Amino acid sequence: MKEITKKLNGEIERLTNTTFKFDERIKEGWFSAVYFLKTKEIAEKLIPNNQVTMQFFQKSNAVLCGTDEAIALLHTFADQPGKLEILSLRDGDKISPFETVLTVTGPYQSFGFLEGIIDGILARRTSVATNVYNVVKAARTSGKQKPVIFMGDRDDHYTQQAGDGYAAFIGGSTAQATHAMNEWWGKKGIGTMPHAMIQMFEGDVVAAAKAYQQVYPDDDLMVLVDYNNDVVTDSLKVARKFGNKLMGVRLDTSKNMVDKYFLRNQHLMGTFDPRGVNPKLIFALRRALDEEGYNHVQIIASGGFNEQRIREFEKQNVPVDVYGIGRSLLDINIGFTGDSVLLNGKDQAKEGRQFRPNPRLKKVDYIEK
Numbered sequence: 001m002k003e004i005t006k007k008l009n010g011e012i013e014r015l016t017n018t019t020f021k022f023d024e025r026i027k028e029g030w031f032s033a034v035y036f037l038k039t040k041e042i043a044e045k046l047i048p049n050n051q052v053t054m055q056f057f058q059k060s061n062a063v064l065c066g067t068d069e070a071i072a073l074l075h076t077f078a079d080q081p082g083k084l085e086i087l088s089l090r091d092g093d094k095i096s097p098f099e100t101v102l103t104v105t106g107p108y109q110s111f112g113f114l115e116g117i118i119d120g121i122l123a124r125r126t127s128v129a130t131n132v133y134n135v136v137k138a139a140r141t142s143g144k145q146k147p148v149i150f151m152g153d154r155d156d157h158y159t160q161q162a163g164d165g166y167a168a169f170i171g172g173s174t175a176q177a178t179h180a181m182n183e184w185w186g187k188k189g190i191g192t193m194p195h196a197m198i199q200m201f202e203g204d205v206v207a208a209a210k211a212y213q214q215v216y217p218d219d220d221l222m223v224l225v226d227y228n229n230d231v232v233t234d235s236l237k238v239a240r241k242f243g244n245k246l247m248g249v250r251l252d253t254s255k256n257m258v259d260k261y262f263l264r265n266q267h268l269m270g271t272f273d274p275r276g277v278n279p280k281l282i283f284a285l286r287r288a289l290d291e292e293g294y295n296h297v298q299i300i301a302s303g304g305f306n307e308q309r310i311r312e313f314e315k316q317n318v319p320v321d322v323y324g325i326g327r328s329l330l331d332i333n334i335g336f337t338g339d340s341v342l343l344n345g346k347d348q349a350k351e352g353r354q355f356r357p358n359p360r361l362k363k364v365d366y367i368e369k
Contacts, residue, residue, distance in 0.1 A: 151325060
């Protein structure tokens with residue numbers, strides 16, 4: 001496959017087909033709806049000189065993502081892509097309902113069969129980017145931005161990790177859990193220990209942390225502390241052992257569990273939901289660490305967080321330093337539509353749709369090398 005690069009009027013280069021590793025069967029129409037393929041054949045045989053303009057839009061306030069991927073798709077699989085006129089916004093642009101984000105002009109048979117694939121790319125990437133943006137915004141209080149770690153590796157098929165990680169980056173996440181999630185933007189995944197590691201040390205959190213530090217002495221030490229469902233006790237154990245070398249502790253308590261801290265302090269029960277990672281548990285942990293002089297130890301909270309839950313925590317000034325989020329960021333809640341709205345330069349669209357020019361769109365040049 002030839003390497004294709006794209007520049008926008010001297011601005012930063014877009015990602016290219018060498019980044020996306022497309023399935024070659026796209027060219028054969030394997031992933032296109034059959035009615036697009038039949039229309040392609042009819043156009044080729046009966047009206048080969050047609051020129052259509054197809055525009056893409058969605059219906060929400062959102063953070064756009066997927067344009068680089070969609071353009072690379074067109075430049076890779078369209079027939080004579082150099083003859084297409086492509087106008088586009090950029091990944092990361094804020095967009096409004098019904099705003100045109102991409103237009104493609106050329107013979108229908110050259111690119112029309114890619115319509116559904118482009119819709120899907122834009123829908124998934126924009127949904128993830130927007131979800132992350134909203135979560136990051138929720139985690140910003142008093143002018144301070146709390147880091148958000150994208151931990152969505154177990155919540156969808158592994159083949160989606162690279163694209164989802166890039167979309168999370170566009171949305172503003174601080175770091176991602178796997179190397180694949182960082183592939184498109186040139187970083188590496190981060191993380192320390194899962195519950196399985198503590199299990200191999202028979203539930204001894206200190207022993208597990210010692211092993212981690214021995215093998216990865218240059219890493220920041222962040223210890224998972226909910227394995228024994230006693231986060232205050234285990235956090236103090238590792239803090240006393242490692243002191244200033246302990247960067248943080250992470251709580252990932254199941255929403256079906258009540259931490260032993262509350263079982264030892266029954267007088268606290270009855271006025272709140274004590275399950276999972278809850279505000280009172282984090283306040284208690286922060287207080288316990290501070291009372292012993294471990295003010296430097298950060299608290300990382302994960303497990304079932306979403307935008308609304310973070311807003312509730314921030315409204316109560318819960319002392320979380322970093323949020324780890326997975327499943328809620330992968331909700332695909334933004335759908336894109338591709339409409340053919342001009343035929344040979346004249347208005348021609350289905351009833352209710354019309355050409356919506358957008359002065360923010362910029363021409364994308366095709367450069368083959």
